[in-house]
Amino acid sequence: MQDRKAIRRRRAGLVVFLALSIAILTAYFGESGGGFFHALQRGAQETFAPIETGASRALKPVRDLVGWVGDTVDAKDENAQLEREVDELRAELARTRTAQRDASQLKGLVGLHKEEGFPQGTKPVTARVIARSPNVWYSSIKIDKGSSDGVELDQPVIAASSDDSGPSAGGLAGKITRVTGGTAEVTLITDASIGVGAQVMPAGAAGVVRPEVGDPRDLLLDLVHGGRVTENAIVVTSGFKTAVGQSLFPRGIPIGRVTDVDLDEVEIYQRVHLRPFADLRRIDIVQVLTRRGTPAQTAGVFQP
Amino acid sequence: MRIGLGSFLRVGLALVLAVVLQLSTFSQMPILGGQFDIVVLVVAAVAYYAGAIPGCAVGFAAGFLLDLLSGATMGASSLVLTAVGYGIGRFREVRDPSHGLLPLAVGAVATGAWVLAFAAVSFMLDVGATVSPLVLRDMLVTVLLNTLLALPIFIGCRKLLRPVLAVDPLARSARRRPPRDTGPIGLRGLEI
Numbered sequence: 442m443q444d445r446k447a448i449r450r451r452r453a454g455l456v457v458f459l460a461l462s463i464a465i466l467t468a469y470f471g472e473s474g475g476g477f478f479h480a481l482q483r484g485a486q487e488t489f490a491p492i493e494t495g496a497s498r499a500l501k502p503v504r505d506l507v508g509w510v511g512d513t514v515d516a517k518d519e520n521a522q523l524e525r526e527v528d529e530l531r532a533e534l535a536r537t538r539t540a541q542r543d544a545s546q547l548k549g550l551v552g553l554h555k556e557e558g559f560p561q562g563t564k565p566v567t568a569r570v571i572a573r574s575p576n577v578w579y580s581s582i583k584i585d586k587g588s589s590d591g592v593e594l595d596q597p598v599i600a601a602s603s604d605d606s607g608p609s610a611g612g613l614a615g616k617i618t619r620v621t622g623g624t625a626e627v628t629l630i631t632d633a634s635i636g637v638g639a640q641v642m643p644a645g646a647a648g649v650v651r652p653e654v655g656d657p658r659d660l661l662l663d664l665v666h667g668g669r670v671t672e673n674a675i676v677v678t679s680g681f682k683t684a685v686g687q688s689l690f691p692r693g694i695p696i697g698r699v700t701d702v703d704l705d706e707v708e709i710y711q712r713v714h715l716r717p718f719a720d721l722r723r724i725d726i727v728q729v730l731t732r733r734g735t736p737a738q739t740a741g742v743f744q745p
Numbered sequence: 746m747r748i749g750l751g752s753f754l755r756v757g758l759a760l761v762l763a764v765v766l767q768l769s770t771f772s773q774m775p776i777l778g779g780q781f782d783i784v785v786l787v788v789a790a791v792a793y794y795a796g797a798i799p800g801c802a803v804g805f806a807a808g809f810l811l812d813l814l815s816g817a818t819m820g821a822s823s824l825v826l827t828a829v830g831y832g833i834g835r836f837r838e839v840r841d842p843s844h845g846l847l848p849l850a851v852g853a854v855a856t857g858a859w860v861l862a863f864a865a866v867s868f869m870l871d872v873g874a875t876v877s878p879l880v881l882r883d884m885l886v887t888v889l890l891n892t893l894l895a896l897p898i899f900i901g902c903r904k905l906l907r908p909v910l911a912v913d914p915l916a917r918s919a920r921r922r923p924p925r926d927t928g929p930i931g932l933r934g935l936e937i
Binding site: 450451454455458459461462463464465466467468469470478481482485486489492493494497500503504507508570571572573574575576577578579581583618619626633634651652653654655656659661722723 | 817
């Protein structure tokens with residue numbers, strides 16, 4: 442008798458919590474951006490932002506340490522060099538590298554604004570990443586600047602490149618999708634919901650940049666038309682006006698470099714692959730372009 | 746688990762700490778494409794030590810908090826973590842395991858179930874983009890990383906929850922210990 446009661450209670454508990462989850466899921470999809478659960482999310486994020494900022498800053502050396510280990514495994518070709526770096530790994534060095542990394546990203550972002558073709562007068566706001574979505578299905582980050590700093594919905598966000606040897610200092614990282622007073626959420630261009638109108642330079646072919654979920658180093662340029670695309674060509678935001686409206690992104694922001702042009706894929710899917718300039722796996726500092734700016738006179742003229 | 750203010754505070758503290766650390770630190774530490782996922786480990790640990798009903802309640806709360814703070818679709822994580830918490834809790838109730846290294850296997854299974862079920866839910870919610878096969882590699886790496894982290898997380902949760910647990914996990918281990926086979930012949934096996 443007692444057992445049956447316990448079994449019934451246990452099963453009822455499971456059913457109640459599953460039903461609650463499904464009800465929340467359904468309500469979340471059914472409501473608008475200003476609905477109860479969206480408002481609750483904004484409120485909770487604003488409340489927890491100071492704690493997340495503190496934790497993020499305090500544990501940054503740990504992240505850098507682990508990130509360093511990850512990079513070591515990734516870079517098999519640089520094995521010997523990385524082995525030398527093992528000896529250099531000390532607490533002081535971790536702090537120094539943290540500062541160096543921040544400086545490098547800031548330098549890259551400054552360099553990006555000076556690049557030929559980058560839109561002028563965009564009034565960038567520099568922000569630090571304080572949190573990141575925990576899985577590959579939602580690709581977003583949270584930054585420590587919000588509406589009080591001039592950040593608004595749909596503004597483009599750029600990030601620096603991790604590769605200093607490349608010709609570009611960075612590129613488009615995403616757009617603002619949620620704003621509170623002191624924080625904002627950036628949906629990255631690797632998120633499944635994002636599509637960016639783009640143009641291949643100097644050929645002029647246009648298309649839409651879409652992500653390939655699970656591989657942040659590979660983007661797809663879909664629906665390519667209007668010209669022949671070659672490997673190593675630069676892809677920038679097109680800023681085109683269409684019947685639906687004007688693109689959110691001003692013309693001329695570098696997105697990435699074409700890495701793979703498979704003729705079969707081009708013919709069947711009108712699609713080529715590109716690698717983003719911005720290092721979307723490890724972003725610490727970003728810039729929000731709070732003003733649309735004007736396309737440079739030489740917009741889109743990049744040296745491949 | 747004895748329900749009371751103490752148990753709520755202890756479990757709540759563990760959940761908030763896990764979610765904040767996950768979002769502000771572990772999610773930003775990619776290793777071979779994967780990452781540590783401590784939220785599912787904390788849910789599995791609570792379910793493992795406290796049982797099925799606390800397991801699914803904690804799974805729901807952890808998922809709710811995770812979705813709330815990460816800006817993801819509300820309810821998706823709760824749905825999956827509720828099932829994971831219940832499953833691990835039932836395993837403990839039915840099998841009554843006591844081996845010291847079992848958290849490694851429990852952590853791996855819980856993480857595997859979490860990443861697979863969450864992927865399935867994401868597909869059902871219509872992912873409007875191409876999915877790379879590398880997702881599978883990332884899932885596998887996450888499971889392996891969590892297996893490494895499972896033991897310290899379970900030990901931490903056991904220490905935190907021990908005062909409010911109805912059955913002490915250490916007492917359970919002692920109960921399962923085999924009888925002593927040394928000493929005077931007449932006393933062997935009698936634990937005297």
